[in-house]
Structure formats: C-alpha cells, structure tokens
Amino acid sequence: xxWLQRMNLAIEYIEDNLEHEINYEQIARIALCSxxxxxxxxxxxxxxxxxxxxxxxxxxxxxxxxxxxxxxxTDIALKxxxxxxxxxxxxxxNLHGLTPTAAxxxxxxxxxxxxxxxxxxxxxVAEMNxxxxxxxxxxxxxxxxxxxxxxxxxxxxxxxPEVWQNISKNGEFDxxxxxxxxxxxxxxxxxxxxxxxxxxxSYRFTSNxxxxxxxxxxxxxxxxxxxxxxxDVPASTWAVFSTLNDGNGSGxxxxxxxxxxxxxxxxQTSKYTIMDGGNFEMYCTHQGGDEYCELWYRIEEKKE
Numbered sequence: 001x002x003w004l005q006r007m008n009l010a011i012e013y014i015e016d017n018l019e020h021e022i023n024y025e026q027i028a029r030i031a032l033c034s035x036x037x038x039x040x041x042x043x044x045x046x047x048x049x050x051x052x053x054x055x056x057x058x059x060x061x062x063x064x065x066x067x068x069x070x071x072x073x074t075d076i077a078l079k080x081x082x083x084x085x086x087x088x089x090x091x092x093x094n095l096h097g098l099t100p101t102a103a104x105x106x107x108x109x110x111x112x113x114x115x116x117x118x119x120x121x122x123x124x125v126a127e128m129n130x131x132x133x134x135x136x137x138x139x140x141x142x143x144x145x146x147x148x149x150x151x152x153x154x155x156x157x158x159x160x161p162e163v164w165q166n167i168s169k170n171g172e173f174d175x176x177x178x179x180x181x182x183x184x185x186x187x188x189x190x191x192x193x194x195x196x197x198x199x200x201x202s203y204r205f206t207s208n209x210x211x212x213x214x215x216x217x218x219x220x221x222x223x224x225x226x227x228x229x230x231x232d233v234p235a236s237t238w239a240v241f242s243t244l245n246d247g248n249g250s251g252x253x254x255x256x257x258x259x260x261x262x263x264x265x266x267x268q269t270s271k272y273t274i275m276d277g278g279n280f281e282m283y284c285t286h287q288g289g290d291e292y293c294e295l296w297y298r299i300e301e302k303k304e
Contacts, residue, residue, distance in 0.1 A: 003268050006031045007118040010038065015115055018058050019079050024050075024208050034276050035208045039149055041267075044259045046116070049150045051209075056113040059095045062088075063110045066103045073100050128266050130241050132299075137235045138188060142176060142197075142216015143167065144229040146206050160213060167215065173197065176215070181222030188218045195283040203231055203278035233278060236298045241266075242284075244292045253293050255281070262295070272299040 010031045014022060027050075028035040042050045058080040065071045065079070077088030092100050096110050103110060145154045145163065153159045158166070167173045177196050185192060201213040214231060217223070241262055243253030267274060280296035 004118050011116050011118070014054060018061060022054060036202060036211065036276060037274065041263050044263045051150050053116065055091065056095065057115070059092055060113045062092060063096060063103055066100055069104060128261060130239055130266065133238045133240055135236060135238060138233050139219040139230055140200055140214065140216045140233060141219045141223060141225045141228040141230045142214045143172060144212060144214045146210050147213050149209050149211060164215070176217055179224040180217050180220065181224065182220050184218050184220040187220045190218070193284040193286060195285065198283055199281040200231065201279055202276070237300065238296045239272060239299045241295045242292060244286065255293060258295065271301055273302050274298065275300055
C-alpha cells in the first residue's frame with residue numbers, strides 16, 4: 001500500500017467518525033506511522049493542523065444539520081463533540097461568523113469545508129538538492145520547553161518565534177553562545193558554516209498533542225552545561241535539506257515551503273522514511289555571507 005492510499009484511508013476513518021470520538025492512535029495505525037509523524041506530515045502538506053481540519057469538517061456538518069429545524073442545537077452540539085451549547089456556539093461563530101440560531105435563518109451566509117482527498121499532483125519541476133549523512137551518537141544541550149502542535153506555543157502561550165526574540169533580549173542567547181568550548185565543530189565533525197546555536201525538536205514523546213523543543217548547542221568535552229537540559233542524539237542516518245537551494249540567502253528563507261516539498265515530494269518518491277527521535281534546524285552562514293538554514297531529519301530505508 002503506497003503513501004497516497006494510506007493517507008486517504010486515514011481521512012476515510014476521520015470522516016466516518018466525525019460524529020464520534022476520533023482516536024489519533026488509530027489514524028496513525030492506518031497511515032503506518034506514529035501519531036506525531038502523521039500530524040506533522042498532515043500540517044506540512046495541508047498547511048493546517050489535523051485538529052483544525054477535524055474542527056472545520058464537524059462545524060461544516062453542523063451547519064447542514066441546523067437547516068433542519070427539528071434538530072435541537074443542544075443535540076447538534078453533543079453530536080459533534082461539544083460538551084455544552086455555549087462551547088459549540090462559540091466555535092460555530094468563530095468559524096461561520098454567526099450564531100447557530102442565526103444560521104437557521106434563510107439566506108444567511110455559511111462556510112463549507114469539503115472532505116479532503118489526497119491525489120497525485122505532478123510536481124518536481126524545481127530540483128531538490130539534499131545529502132545523506134551518517135553520524136555517530138552525540139549530545140546537545142540548551143533551553144528546553146514543551147509546545148502544543150496546534151498553536152506552537154508553550155503553556156504560557158509564548159510561541160517559538162517569541163521565545164527566540166526573548167532570549168536574544170534577556171541575554172540567554174549570549175549565555176548559550178559562551179557555554180561552548182574548544183573547537184566544537186571539529187570535534188562534532190560539522191562544517192565551518194554551521195552557527196553556534198540551533199534548534200532540536202521532537203526528540204522524545206511528550207503527548208499526542210505536544211512536542212519538546214530545545215534551543216541549544218553541540219555538547220563538546222568542555223561545554224558549560226550547568227542549568228541546561230542535555231539530550232542524547234543516537235547514532236543515525238540523516239537527510240539534510242538546505243534553503244540555499246531556493247535561491248534565497250541572508251535569512252530570507254521559507255522553511256514552510258521547504259518542509260512541504262520534503263513531505264509531499266521527496267519523501268514520497270525516495271527509498272527513505274522519516275523516523276521519530278529528533279529533527280534539527282541548523283542555522284548557517286555561507287562563505288559568501290548569506291545566511292541559510294539546514295533541516296536535518298533522521299531517516300531509515302522503507303521496509304517492503
């Protein structure tokens with residue numbers, strides 16, 4: 001069974017259970033991947049979280065149900081997983097722009113989000129350059145927090161871009177920088193273009209709706225790690241993709257588009273599958289001065 005079939009079967013399961021509890025573990029089993037991998041693949045390819053797709057589909061069907069005045073708002077709310085009419089009304093109004101009661105009136109504008117279907121689309125006109133690296137186990141250290149997959153924010157509501165801004169202002173970034181010791185690039189067998197501070201995420205399971213994210217550095221023999229989280233990175237094969245390939249430098253790279261192409265094009269035609277256990281965003285500076293990013297994914301060959 002190929003990727004396209006698995007994804008459509010997963011969507012079929014979701015659609016069949018919009019009126020019931022949707023089991024993310026079952027979705028992952030159908031798609032032959034982990035819950036985290038399915039959610040990440042879904043969001044990169046469709047550019048929306050899985051939970052948002054489910055919410056839109058349920059509220060689309062709820063709007064249809066409201067056209068029949070025999071259906072009570074309370075019953076419709078319960079049918080699509082809302083514990084109270086008030087929570088259903090808030091969600092409905094956020095999506096459709098009017099209350100469920102107002103939606104019963106003829107002529108009122110409503111939004112409909114159709115069922116998703118994965119289809120083959122001819123892509124690949126633009127080349128994708130990548131490299132495969134084999135690396136022994138090593139360690140990284142840094143500032144760790146847990147983020148929600150839907151809003152990419154921590155428990156305080158602070159998003160990852162905001163965290164980067166905050167540590168640049170409060171001195172934490174500089175403290176990380178000065179925690180490095182010796183010729184860490186040579187010790188870690190990294191190129192001279194790699195920046196001192198990078199991001200490492202999803203290296204351990206936290207829950208089906210969250211992921212860990214670490215802003216940190218390579219741990220060399222003399223690194224000052226007091227107060228930081230230390231993470232073991234297992235010996236792995238890595239697929240490395242660079243934003244230099246899109247012709248943009250000096251930090252003007254588009255990671256979302258690159259991730260979309262990795263999951264919708266490269267991954268579907270290569271002999272590899274992406275593994276759980278951590279992904280890097282490596283921030284680099286080309287010898288000509290352009291800033292760019294490399295995305296590192298742990299991979300293994302697909303099993304027949």
